[in-house]
Each structure stands twice: as C-alpha cells, then as structure tokens.
Amino acid sequence: MEYPISQLNSSQFPQLLTEISDPPKELYARGELPSEECEWLAVVGSRKYTPYGKSACEHLIAGLRGQPVVIVSGLALGIDAIAHKAALDAGLPTVAVPGSGLDWDVLYPRSNQSLARAILNAGGALLSEFEPSMKANDYTFPQRNRIMAGLCHATLLIEATERSGTLITARLATEYNRDLLAVPGSIFSESSKGTHQFLKLGARLVASSADILDALGIAAATPAGKPENLTDNEAHIFEALHEPCPRDALASMVALNATELAIALSTLEIKGLICEELGLLRRL
Numbered sequence: 459m460e461y462p463i464s465q466l467n468s469s470q471f472p473q474l475l476t477e478i479s480d481p482p483k484e485l486y487a488r489g490e491l492p493s494e495e496c497e498w499l500a501v502v503g504s505r506k507y508t509p510y511g512k513s514a515c516e517h518l519i520a521g522l523r524g525q526p527v528v529i530v531s532g533l534a535l536g537i538d539a540i541a542h543k544a545a546l547d548a549g550l551p552t553v554a555v556p557g558s559g560l561d562w563d564v565l566y567p568r569s570n571q572s573l574a575r576a577i578l579n580a581g582g583a584l585l586s587e588f589e590p591s592m593k594a595n596d597y598t599f600p601q602r603n604r605i606m607a608g609l610c611h612a613t614l615l616i617e618a619t620e621r622s623g624t625l626i627t628a629r630l631a632t633e634y635n636r637d638l639l640a641v642p643g644s645i646f647s648e649s650s651k652g653t654h655q656f657l658k659l660g661a662r663l664v665a666s667s668a669d670i671l672d673a674l675g676i677a678a679a680t681p682a683g684k685p686e687n688l689t690d691n692e693a694h695i696f697e698a699l700h701e702p703c704p705r706d707a708l709a710s711m712v713a714l715n716a717t718e719l720a721i722a723l724s725t726l727e728i729k730g731l732i733c734e735e736l737g738l739l740r741r742l
Contacts, residue, residue: 461488461578463560463590474498478608478634482587488560489583492551496526497674500606502627503537503616508649511617512540513735514641518614519544520742521667525676528553530610532602533570533584537616537624542573545582552582555606557599559592560584566594585609603627612637612673614664618652625652628661637673639664685731691722699732702740 466485468476472494475481492498501519503511515537519529529545531538533554545552554577558566565571565584574584587605588598603626607613613631615638618624631638640661643650657663662673671677688696691714698711709719723739726732732741 459579463488472498472609474610475605475608478604480604481608482605484589485585485587486560486590487583487585489578490581491583491585492528492553492581493526496528496551497612497676498528498530498553498610499670499674500530500610500613500627500631501537501541501616502531502606502613502618502624503541504618504622504624504649505534505536505538506649507536507540507617508643508647509736510643510647511537511641511649515540515616516544516547517735517740518641518664518667518670519550520548522550522670523548525550525671527670527674527676530555530606532556532599532606533565533567533574535567535570539570539573541616542577546576546580552577552580553609554582554584555602555609556584556586556594557602558586558594559588559590560586561590564591564593599623600626604630607631607634607636610636612639612670614670615640615653615656615661617641617643617647617649619648620651620655622652625656628652628656637662639670639673641665685729689722689725691718692726695719695722695726696731696741699739699741702738704737705734705739708739 463486466487529541529550529552531541533556542552556566558564607627607630615628628638638661640653640657641664643653694712
C-alpha cells in the first residue's frame with residue numbers, strides 16, 4: 459500500500475508540539491498520527507550502540523506492551539531503528555521523525571526505508587517539517603531533534619557519548635519542561651558518559667519498564683501470575699525468572715537435570731515467554 463504525503467494545517471499539529479518555544483511552521487506526514495490520548499515517548503541513543511544498549515532498548519520497550527504509549531524516534535541507524543523495531547514487535551504505535559523530507563527518493567537513511575514502510579503498514583506515521591524533497595544535511599538533524607522532543611511527554615536516553623548529537627534532544631526535552639529519563643550504563647563505557655552526565659544533572663534513572671510507566675503517569679498492570687498451560691517444569695522455571703539470570707544460576711535454582719532444563723527452556727522460548735540475551739535468561 460502506498461501512503462501519500464499530506465501537509466498538515468496548524469489545527470492538525472500535535473498539541474504538545476505547538477507548546478514549545480520554536481514550533482514548526484509546516485508539518486508533512488505519511489500515515490496516520492497516533493492518538494494524543496496516549497503518552498508519547500521519544501527514545502534516543504547512539505548510532506554506535508553497544509550490545510548492552512540494544513538489549514536495554516528492546517527490553518524496556520517490550521515491557522510497555524499493551525500500554526497506551528507511542529514510541530517516537532528519528533529513523534536513524536542505531537538505537538533509533540532498534541526502538542522503532544522494538545515498538546513494532548511490542549504492538550505499540552511508533553512515529554519516525556527523519557532528518558530529511560518524506561519523499562522516498564530522499565528519505566534518510568536509505569537503508570531504513572523498509573523500516574519506514576513497516577511503520578506505516580503497522581498504522582504508524584512518518585513526520586517532518588521539511589519540504590518532501592529536502593535532502594538530509596548537517597543542520598537538518600539538530601532541527602528535527604526539537605520536533606522529537608517537542609512531540610513527547612518524555613524523552614528516554616539509552617546511550618550517548620559526551621559529544622553525541624543525541625544529547626541535543628535530551629537538552630531540548632529539559633528546556634521544554636518535559637521529563638528526561640536515562641538508562642545507566644557501564645562506568646567503563648564511552649557510550650554511557652553522556653547518559654551519566656544527564657543523570658548527574660537530575661535526569662530520572664530508568665532501570666525497568668515500570669520506571670517509564672511511572673514517569674508517564676501510567677499505572678503498571680498488576681502481574682497476572684504464571685501463564686496457563688505450562689508443565690510443572692516450565693512453570694517452575696518461569697517463576698524462577700522473576701529477575702534475569704544466567705543459565706547456570708537458573709539450573710541450580712530449579713534443580714532440573716540438563717535434559718529437562720533444555721526441553722523446558724526451548725518450549726518457553728517457542729511460546730514467546732522467555733528469551734536469552736547476552737548470557738541472561740529473562741521473561742518477555
């Protein structure tokens with residue numbers, strides 16, 4: 459399906475965006491903008507992400523499944539693309555704000571055009587203040603960052619070096635009196651230095667999806683207990699994974715032999731209830 463570009467009139471601009479000090483004069487969109495009754499969350503981070511950053515982004519967004527949250531990001535390589543894909547996987551609406559116009563000939567980056575189409579096919583939208591034929595250049599990215607920050611009730615910073623352009627969005631969020639959330643990283647990682655800088659300045663630390671929901675004023679659902687139709691071994695493992703843990707540690711907790719453990723873990727993964735990332739087993 460083809461999604462034509464439409465120019466929004468001022469009455470169609472998202473309300474939050476009209477409240478910033480430097481709102482756009484024009485807005486172009488492909489697709490349908492999600493409901494403004496939802497809480498809109500900008501997710502930003504480094505193009506040169508670490509495995510930790512990717513896992514954290516996917517895990518936090520997966521935990522928002524079923525909640526009235528819209529994920530906004532910039533369609534860029536790295537954390538932006540990971541955030542959009544995680545939102546699609548979680549069934550959350552997502553809006554991409556590229557640093558270019560929305561014509562397919564110029565949409566940046568070209569390598570993420572299939573992701574842009576997936577966003578549209580899932581009922582999301584692409585949004586830009588630039589003329590549709592505008593190519594990305596050095597100044598378009600800082601300019602579009604204010605659109606991302608302005609659209610959203612809060613901005614979540616995943617990873618950023620001390621000089622990352624991502625920090626522009628984080629700074630603008632605070633200037634617009636929006637909540638800034640940050641995921642802590644390793645003290646040894648260059649990719650966490652910018653994030654830690656904002657934590658020192660008062661950004662809200664995020665260590666779980668519940669932290670995000672709390673910041674957005676959404677009451678987290680009470681856990682519903684173990685899923686139905688699990689074998690005793692599967693249920694035992696699922697309950698033991700109330701926190702992510704290595705396979706060896708899990709084996710000692712559930713006291714199953716290697717064959718029983720492998721079979722139960724494989725079945726739980728097939729059912730979409732758990733996954734293993736970076737050496738840790740965790741619930742989905």
